[in-house]
Amino acid sequence: MTDISPAALRGAVDLSALRGRPAATSAQAAASAGDAAPASGALIRDVTDDTFGEVLELSRTVPVVVDLWAEWCGPCKQLSPILEKLTKELAGRVVLAKVDVDANPQLAQGFRAQSIPMVVALVAGQPVPMFNGAVPEEQVRQVFDQLLQLAAQNGVTGALPVGDEQPDDAAAEEPPLPPLHAEAYAAIEEGDYATAIRAYEKALAENPRDDEARAGLGQVRLLDRVQGLDLQQARAAAAAAPQDIDAQFAVADLDIAGGHVEDAFGRLLDLFAVLAADERTPVRERLVELFGLIGADDPRVVSARTRLASLLF
Numbered sequence: 001m002t003d004i005s006p007a008a009l010r011g012a013v014d015l016s017a018l019r020g021r022p023a024a025t026s027a028q029a030a031a032s033a034g035d036a037a038p039a040s041g042a043l044i045r046d047v048t049d050d051t052f053g054e055v056l057e058l059s060r061t062v063p064v065v066v067d068l069w070a071e072w073c074g075p076c077k078q079l080s081p082i083l084e085k086l087t088k089e090l091a092g093r094v095v096l097a098k099v100d101v102d103a104n105p106q107l108a109q110g111f112r113a114q115s116i117p118m119v120v121a122l123v124a125g126q127p128v129p130m131f132n133g134a135v136p137e138e139q140v141r142q143v144f145d146q147l148l149q150l151a152a153q154n155g156v157t158g159a160l161p162v163g164d165e166q167p168d169d170a171a172a173e174e175p176p177l178p179p180l181h182a183e184a185y186a187a188i189e190e191g192d193y194a195t196a197i198r199a200y201e202k203a204l205a206e207n208p209r210d211d212e213a214r215a216g217l218g219q220v221r222l223l224d225r226v227q228g229l230d231l232q233q234a235r236a237a238a239a240a241a242p243q244d245i246d247a248q249f250a251v252a253d254l255d256i257a258g259g260h261v262e263d264a265f266g267r268l269l270d271l272f273a274v275l276a277a278d279e280r281t282p283v284r285e286r287l288v289e290l291f292g293l294i295g296a297d298d299p300r301v302v303s304a305r306t307r308l309a310s311l312l313f
Contacts, residue, residue, distance in 0.1 A: 059121075127259055196216075197224065231258075
């Protein structure tokens, strides 16, 4: 059983880097929530690799509990009714997202689901571990209470409307994507990361202040680099060659994609510290790219920038 505390919100890169659809705004995600949800007011919904971006953004408004399960899993069938019952009792303060791991391997890999049932939460776009295995209702209730406390500490205090009630902006139409952004999203959905990268680069060439294109470019470059990588093989290669830049880059990218931001930054900063001055440039550039992906105001970025500056001067 996980004791959820503020330290548990170690989060990571925005998990939208692991899915192929554009993220809506929080309001848009809440407004569209009923499209694929049962009659419980979108509080309980099936989520796929393609629709994960909706609940990811929704978690910036209301905490989302993610139930990773499979049809063949007996303990899953014991736990799921408990999760659904407590979600309904909380009347919109929590959303339950159900993920069939067999049908959605990308999400299963992203959450590192080695056994099921596995329950995690999303708070402000970041993952929070909850528990594994079938758990008695009273203990699940306690963890839900801890989750709500953690969410409140991070400013996530919204609620979804229950029943027929709709948000005020439910009828608002989502503005069309700029052409190059649309081209990039379409390419990502096809797994054509090279085309997506070119589209984002062209968008930035046309408008260097296009922050959405810059963020998208960082995410798709990360996706392009980690596809096909095996974590154990990458770690073994990095351990065998501590000063091999490419080997260390591979593990850092996998750590970022998997949510281990501090591990990735620490690995690259340690590498930077031992390299000769004329070998450091690629490592500094990769760190700067990852800083932009995580966000300049993130405390992990601030700490890493401080250490990088001390190594530079």
